[in-house]
Amino acid sequence: MIKARVTVTLKNGVLDPQGKAIGGALAALGFAGVDSVRQGKVFDLELEGSDKVKAETELKAMCEKLLANTVIEDYSVAII
Template identity: 80%
Template sequence: MIKARVTVTLKNGVLDPQGKAIVGALDSLGFEGVNSVRQGKVFDVELDTKDKAQAESHLKAMCDKLLANTVIEDYSVEIA
């Protein structure tokens, strides 16, 4: 079994309204000096294979087809 972590983040230049809301909330909670926050998603995936190359290929296909909107998001795959 292979365990992997997929991290999906907005591309640079894409507006992040949730990030702005988080900055405002942090400020109202007394956390001053936070200039910006970019939010994203993390997926922990377990694959029933021992072939790292095959796992990486499947994970990239998953990201391209479902986990990430590649028009506005970037993703990275880390195999444990």
């Protein structure tokens, strides 16, 4: 069994209204010194098998086809 974590974030330059809202809420709650917030998503997956190279290839294909909108999002894959 291979465990993996995929992290998807907006590309630099893409507006992030949810991140701005979170930043504003943090300031309203008294958390000073937060310059900016960018939000993203994390997927934890468990894959059958033990071939890490094959798993990484499959995970990248999953990101390209479903998990990330590669026009506006970047992703990273980590075997954990």
